[in-house]
Amino acid sequence: MQGLRLKVSGSIRTQSCSLFSRPQPGCEHPIPEMPDSPTPQRPTDTVATHYDDIIVGSGLSATGALLGLDPGKRVLMLAGEPVGRYHYYNDSNTVPCASTACGGLGNDWHGVIPLATAATFGGYSRAQYAALFRRFYPRVDIDALMGESLLFVPWKPIRPLSVLAEQALSRDRDHLRIEHQQAERFEARHGKVFVWTSRQECVSAQRLWLGAGPLHTPRLLERSLQTPLARASVSDHVLCYMGLTRSPEAPKVRRSADGLLFPATYHPDGTALFTLRPARFNFTQLDAGIAQRAAFGMPTGRAIAKLLRRLSPGLLAEALYNRFGLFPAATHYSVYSQSRVADVYTLAPGAPYPLQPETRKIIENHQALDATIPWPGVARSAKPELYIPGIHLHHSVDTHALEQCGINTDQAPIQVIDASVVQDIGPDHHSFKIMTRAYAKACLTN
């Protein structure tokens, strides 16, 4: 077994083998027969180790599940490839849609957490949302703010790698093993779940938590169950530029010790989230900025350097507001909407990238929102076809068919914890909700 490399507070650290548990005596089982298995079985294979829980993935959802599991449990996390890579929405390779690295897209997310609509997906309580939030951001009075139309943008987004390093150090060495391996397939049999890994090991557990992300979980399910479970399309948020206004008032950005609180305006029926962002330089001309933003996508950590290289002062000014809340007062404001578009991308079977956008649905969504912009006097965008992918992919698995397979039902030993099984993520940023949902599901088993 190779040591785990975890990036902690910006530095790469190699964890020693002390992270890994030793095989449990008496827990060796022959590999169950897999008559139609896609992976040939060697007769000498044995089940290496038995665990209470195996978690597939190491992104935000997998990390949420780990945090929910009692530290006394023996847990194996199959954290993904040793050297991960991004997959992208399209061939221009600007906006990532999936990552096979340890930490997943959690290495790049901006950390935005909505406070208005905490309990959207069911399966967790407001108290659990607040408790998990408080764990990371203790200096924000979450109890007082919960329910307000605010988006919390932390100075330090939750990074799975840091959390995993901390858990590896704090949990007993026999109780948490984190492996840079992929799960190839799994099978439930004799009251246990068996998982075959990319190094041809077979491990077993009482429960399996699947958090490989909305594009990889469906493939893992299909490889394992050999039944069509991946949906032909996947849903996402799209970010649209609705137009330009000489707005009534500057957005009131509040500061806390752990981050910023931006105002958000929800569509009355809860289907969209509108934000105002100061428009400067070339962004004061209608539609001048969206073409740039659409080409640039959702900036990752090195965004500011990239923006500087592009020498777009309008883009830079907007990025400084988005990240640091700087210079909210302006003469003009861009109006953006974020809304969920069901089945907005079609997927090729097998390797689902690049994603094929349903442009008609994106334009129709823009037109429907146009009548509901919550500010008066907005000059309407003439380019409804331009948008920014939300990177909030979800609903990629046929949940009904999955339940027929006995997965993800109450008490089932195999649970999907990422957004692939969530049909409607609501209008706002969903990742912390998904993390809380995974946390709450895991807590139920303690």
Ligand SMILES: Cc1cc2nc3c(=O)[nH]c(=O)nc-3n(C[C@H](O)[C@H](O)[C@H](O)COP(=O)(O)OP(=O)(O)OC[C@H]3O[C@@H](n4cnc5c(N)ncnc54)[C@H](O)[C@@H]3O)c2cc1C
């Ligand atoms: C630039 C950027 C900004 C973002 N900003 C926000 C934001 O502000 N707010 C918000 O809510 N969301 C945001 N997001 C979205 C957010 O990052 C994702 O929704 C979230 O990280 C998804 O987490 P996940 O754990 O479900 O999946 P992933 O992050 O995709 O993790 C999947 C994990 O599974 C592993 N894996 C895959 N296949 C296998 C396998 N077969 N075996 C074992 N492991 C496997 C991968 O290595 C990875 O560790 C942003 C995304 C990006 C890229």
